Amino acid sequence: MSEEKKIGGRAFGGELNVEEFIAQQVALIREQVGDGKVLLALSGGVDSSVVAALLIRAIGEQLVCVHVNHGLLRKGEPEQVIEVFRENLGANLIYVDATDRFLDKLANVSDPETKRKIIGEEFIRVFEEEASKLTDVKFLAQGTIYPDIIESEKGVKAHHNVGGLPEKLGFELVEPVKYLFKDEVRAVGEALGLPHSMVWRQPFPGPGLGVRCTGAITRDRLEAVRESDAILREEFAAAGLEGKIWQYFTVVPDIRTTGVVDGKRTDLWPVIIRAITSVDAMSAAAPRLDWELLERITRRIQSEVKGVSRVLYDMSPKPPATIEWE
Numbered sequence: 001m002s003e004e005k006k007i008g009g010r011a012f013g014g015e016l017n018v019e020e021f022i023a024q025q026v027a028l029i030r031e032q033v034g035d036g037k038v039l040l041a042l043s044g045g046v047d048s049s050v051v052a053a054l055l056i057r058a059i060g061e062q063l064v065c066v067h068v069n070h071g072l073l074r075k076g077e078p079e080q081v082i083e084v085f086r087e088n089l090g091a092n093l094i095y096v097d098a099t100d101r102f103l104d105k106l107a108n109v110s111d112p113e114t115k116r117k118i119i120g121e122e123f124i125r126v127f128e129e130e131a132s133k134l135t136d137v138k139f140l141a142q143g144t145i146y147p148d149i150i151e152s153e154k155g156v157k158a159h160h161n162v163g164g165l166p167e168k169l170g171f172e173l174v175e176p177v178k179y180l181f182k183d184e185v186r187a188v189g190e191a192l193g194l195p196h197s198m199v200w201r202q203p204f205p206g207p208g209l210g211v212r213c214t215g216a217i218t219r220d221r222l223e224a225v226r227e228s229d230a231i232l233r234e235e236f237a238a239a240g241l242e243g244k245i246w247q248y249f250t251v252v253p254d255i256r257t258t259g260v261v262d263g264k265r266t267d268l269w270p271v272i273i274r275a276i277t278s279v280d281a282m283s284a285a286a287p288r289l290d291w292e293l294l295e296r297i298t299r300r301i302q303s304e305v306k307g308v309s310r311v312l313y314d315m316s317p318k319p320p321a322t323i324e325w326e
């Protein structure tokens with residue numbers, strides 16, 4: 001993005017370049033919070049990461065970030081959050097590995113909406129527990145962006161940020177990017193020095209890999225989702241497709257299919273590759289992927305991921321198919 005790009009204008013008429021926007025928000029944040037402490041649920045997604053970086057610039061260690069690992073993150077994600085925020089930016093970061101808690105709650109639950117509900121509620125519970133251990137925190141920072149506000153006003157969806165954490169926590173909100181669109185948030189993130197892979201991260205659902213491990217989640221099948229997803233991402237990056245394909249991931253459905261291992265017939269899972277091009281996620285198409293790339297990914301998943309026999313490429317456009325499998 002060029003230096004001259006103006007941001008914030010599309011939403012509220014303020015025409016600022018990225019550096020001016022950052023300086024303005026740093027001043028506003030300092031004015032709002034004074035020497036108070038601010039809490040932030042840092043998922044590692046673009047919006048919360050950019051808000052964290054802005055707040056660190058403004059108030060340093062007065063910001064307390066809480067990164068909850070619900071066990072449904074992609075391979076390497078919690079480590080990246082810790083490295084970028086704690087080690088590189090010196091953030092005051094609380095890391096909570098709540099994997100067992102979430103997976104225990106999700107055991108034997110196969111209905112997609114119930115799974116989502118459990119993940120959402122448990123997230124709030126873990127966050128509240130962490131918040132209650134801290135004293136004198138008055139503010140809660142959130143990565144609300146302008147499309148969230150438009151969508152919740154139109155009633156399209158419950159505002160996932162504000163709706164996510166209960167008002168009863170009694171915090172005053174700090175929402176420094178709420179008048180920005182996604183591309184503007186990314187520009188701010190880049191200017192604040194966040195890594196490219198974090199700023200340009202593909203969309204990732206709040207319930208994480210939980211929606212890609214269909215039916216009742218088991219640890220072994222979840223591991224197959226995580227490992228196959230990591231191979232797919234690695235191969236797409238090596239093929240120069242990162243940033244060119246809207247979203248790509250793998251799904252491991254709760255079905256068994258025959259395979260042959262050491263001469264014996266065995267029941268194993270299929271891995272489904274989902275890759276889509278899109279402009280707004282409302283409609284999507286499967287790109288024509290290079291055949292050799294698909295063969296390489298297939299061979300790697302078959303040999304490196306435990307419990308898998310075959311690999312499929314989902315070519316279904318949306319609609320009628322959705323992007324996720326749930």
Ligand code: XMP
Pocket residue numbers: 203204205206207247281318321322323324325
């Ligand atoms: P579907 O499957 O409905 O997905 O075609 C559309 C887009 O939304 C993403 N998605 C989510 N994003 N929180 C999010 O922030 C969620 O809970 C969620 N669920 C789905 C999905 O990955 C796709 O990009």
